[in-house]
Amino acid sequence: MKDTQTPHIPVVIVGGGQAGLSTAWCLKQQGIESIVFERNRAFHSWRVNRWDSFCLVTPNWQCRLPDFHYDREYGGTDPHGFMLRDEITDYLDAFLDRTAPQLHEGVVVTRVAPVTGGGFTVETSVGSWTCDQVVIATGGYDTPIEPDxxxxxxxxxxxxxxxxxxxxxxxxxxxxxxxxxxxxxxxxxxxxxxxxxxxxxxxxxxxxxxxxxxxxxxxxxxxxxxxxxxxxxxxxxxxxxxxxxxxxxxxxxxxxxxxxxxxxxxxxxxxxxxxxxxxxxxxxxxxxxxxxxxxxxxxxxxxxxxxxxxxxxxxxxxxxxxxxxxxxxxxxxxxxxxxxxxxxxxxxxAIGFRPDYSWIEAEVFDTRGKPVFRRGVTDHPGLYFIGLGWLNTWGSGRFLGIEEDSRYLAGCIAQACADQAAGAGNI
CATH class of the missing domain: 3.50.50.60 (FAD/NAD(P)-binding domain)
Structure with a gap:
């Protein structure tokens, strides 16, 4: 039985970068309601964690957010160029305006915990929610690495x-x-x-x-x-x-x-x-x-x-x-x-970062603390990861592969919703 005092939503997405917001858009197309929690502002790492002269390393044509390819829906005119930092955020903001997700910025997710009988409790800096499924889209760049x-x-x-x-x-x-x-x-x-x-x-x-x-x-x-x-x-x-x-x-x-x-x-x-x-x-x-x-x-x-x-x-x-x-x-x-x-x-x-998943209370991590999944789907029902390198292909975790990955994950979530509805109908 769900807690009637705590708001409930079918899917919570943690992380308002391109991976999380692409998943939100693909879920919207499936008719599935989701909410996105972002601790800073959408696309924070692109806005803040990039130096002044930053530009893409891969050509602009590889920027393929779902239904918003650089050289198609966005109308970019330099597919073989390399966007600068502010041009990248312009592209991302245009995607955000087009998809209009239910996005809560400035919200820190402090705990994701399974609930007996299915679903999750999601605790945040502004309150708690329950949900049926959770997508972790925080990436792997939480903690800068510096040697002792x-x-x-x-x-x-x-x-x-x-x-x-x-x-x-x-x-x-x-x-x-x-x-x-x-x-x-x-x-x-x-x-x-x-x-x-x-x-x-x-x-x-x-x-x-x-x-x-x-x-x-x-x-x-x-x-x-x-x-x-x-x-x-x-x-x-x-x-x-x-x-x-x-x-x-x-x-x-x-x-x-x-x-x-x-x-x-x-x-x-x-x-x-x-x-x-x-x-x-x-x-x-x-x-x-x-x-x-x-x-x-x-x-x-x-x-x-x-x-x-x-x-x-x-x-x-x-x-x-x-x-x-x-x-x-x-x-x-x-x-x-x-x-x-x-x-x-x-x-x-410049030796990289390591992720921090200490706030996720599910048995989906290996001995090194890395999540275990197949194409982002873990063995814990309803818990998913997206936006990580080699989630499925080289393009996973990059602009090139995010459309394929988010559509696949949205399809898995939609199937789980359908299975849950069918199970409820048989009670």
Whole structure:
């Protein structure tokens, strides 16, 4: 029996980003009422957690919210360009205006708990609700990652995580050590280079990708070849797919690839291996710079090989490209530096985030605290996740795959509603 004093709604969606609001729209099309709780403002991470020069890494044509594709319903005129931060939020806000969800902003969900007999209690900063089904659309970027040894760094060295970075002017004069070479780290590196700063980069194991290859953007080739349609259950190496850092490249200046060797040669960026430890002004690195650069290049060449194979298989007339060659190799591994002696006055952490699901009281997590599901559907009836990487395909958690994922999840929720109604009718 439902609590008549607590408002009830069929579906609660936690998270007002593109994943949650796409699901709300797909549910509305199914005739299912939902409510979306967002702790900040809709699309908060795009508005606030992006730096001033931020732009998309994938082309605009991949922005495919349900019934609101960039180059169709939205009417975007630069499908092969890369929207800047404010252009992205304009696109998202237009989707919000079009779909008109029941959205409650500034509401923090503090607890989601199963109810005996089915359904859930959802406790928030403005009261409690009950519901039949819950969609978790909070993403995986709750807690910025900084290693414990960051606390041992001298207080004379300024520190910031990428989530708080907006522009170079936030940093004191002097050199900067950027830790991490995922998509954020390498793009922030370029911000500092353009500002004329002395840049030092701790190079991690992130892979890299070509940008334009044989006359087209590499992502265009991969899409046509069916690469992005591969599902996680058909992937040849699903563990690697789900744990590997995103390939780095850039959408800046119309799109370009990032070759860290070239940035060292042409822009004087000092490269080191993975950060291992720090104490006072002493920073230590693993002797893995050469390996990490080689592994990134191996990924780069592998993508080129995939595209070459597709072009050959389909008999496509495309321009040829010269083979890849290294423009620089480290002569030795530098495993320790003194920041003060090197003129480095700040450290910028770009090593990612971890999710926080401590407020969900359901047995749907593995020993590492990660949710277990198939295409977002957990083993706990009525509890779903969306907006996470490789929920189903590479495009899950990105604009490219959100339409397919949200429609699928809405269909599962609609079926559960129908089953519940049929069960009630048989009582």
């Amino acid at each position: 040894y960051a606390r041992r760094l001298s207080p004379d060295i300024f520190q910031m995580h990428s989530v708080d970075y907006r522009n170079v002017d936030q940093f004191p004069e002097g050199g900067v050590l950027i830790v991490g070479t995922g998509q954020s780290g390498v793009q922030l590196m370029e911000d500092f280079i353009r500002a004329g700063r002395d840049v030092h980069l701790a190079v991690g194991p992130a892979p890299r990708s070509p940008r334009n290859y044989r006359g087209r953007d590499a992502t265009d080739w991969l899409y046509d070849a069916g690469h992005y349609a591969i599902t996680i259950d058909r992937h040849p190496d699903p563990v690697k797919a789900m744990t590997q850092t995103n390939h780095y490249m850039s959408g800046r200046d119309g799109g370009k690839e990032i070759d860290l060797r070239r940035f060292h040669v042409e822009d004087g960026v000092s490269l080191y291996g993975s950060l291992a430890d720090m104490d006072g002004t002493t920073v230590r690195f693993l002797p893995d710079l050469a390996k990490n650069l080689d592994d990134a290049d191996r990924s780069y060449v592998g993508i080129r090989d995939q595209i070459d194979a597709y072009i050959a298989r389909e008999g496509i007339d495309a321009p040829t490209e010269p083979p890849f060659r290294k423009v620089w190799e480290p002569e030795r591994e530098i495993t320790e530096i003194d920041l003060a002696g090197a003129g480095i006055t700040s450290v910028l952490w």
